[in-house]
Amino acid sequence: MMGDVVKDLTAGTVGGAAQLVVGHPFDTIKVKLQSQPAPIPGQPPKFSGAIDAVKQTIAAEGPRGLYKGMGAPLATVAAFNAVLFTVRGQMEAYLRSEPGTPLTVGQQVVCGAGAGVAVSFLACPTELIKCRLQAQSAIATTTEATVAGAAAATATATAAAVKYGGPMDVARHVLRSEGGARGLFKGLIPTFAREVPGNAAMFGVYEAFKQYLAGGQDTSTLGRGSLIMAGGLAGASFWVSVYPTDVVKSVLQVDDFKNPKYSGSIDAFRKILKSEGVKGLYKGFGPAMCRSVPANAACFLAYEVTRSSLG
Secondary structure (H helix, E strand, C coil): CCCHHHHHHHHHHHHHHHHHHHHHHHHHHHHHHHHCCCCCCCCCCCCCCHHHHHHHHHHHHCHHHHHCCCHHHHHHHHHHHHHHHHHHHHHHHHHCCCCCCCCCHHHHHHHHHHHHHHHHHHHHHHHHHHHHHHHHHHHHHHHHHHHHHHHHHHHHHHHHCCCCCCHHHHHHHHHHHCCHHHHHHCCHHHHHHHHHHHHHHHHHHHHHHHHHHHCCCCCCCCCHHHHHHHHHHHHHHHHHHHHHHHHHHHHHHCCCCCCCCCCCHHHHHHHHHHHHCHHHHHCCHHHHHHHHHHHHHHHHHHHHHHHHHCC
């Protein structure tokens, strides 16, 4: 019989791959909207909203532009989701009074929080690379417009948009010019502040909704449709609970190293709130929610089906 750890590792990997394929285009638009600088007075923002960001991305980069930055999370999706579901599974085993006993919703919240601590160390450098690749064209173009006007921005946008050639290029640049390995962990504090409560909410809601559909703690007989609904709702709960923290993380990770706009998480939060109001902390919220439901539905379904098939 395959050990529980190996089963969780395998099922978590499959679930993560499903989540990434379904959700990455939404994530690209979310990061573009989050990271675009505030427009200069009298000028409109680069993207007027999610649909406009999709149109501009496809026009400038083709459909492949929606999958920019996917290399970094794809390369680490096995490790990320394996750690997430394995740590959760081991915490379930620790909290379970006896083998096979279902856990309460509160216990699943604790398991999710513990898993969130573990995956933060993988999520931070991975997402720094991803965010740099996703946001670079928007940031470069807006910066050029501020310095030299819209005409100059148009002329230089293509060159600026390829500042990084890919995930490894971003990693090399950070290691060489932004403080070495420490630079890859820029934004670790807001990553913790996102992953711990976010995963606590996600796994808690997932279990609560499954138990509601099953009419009790035994959820083993639920069908795939029920798992899809529970996974989608769980994913939405993640972002509802921590979205402003994700905005702070993103702006810190794409901030200029030599001339930073923000001195840290609290400073970023205050400046966003001062310059853009509460709505600034929810830039890209629409794409994030549109992504979370199908992506997490795919992730949890793939995990559950794979896990059960392994015995």
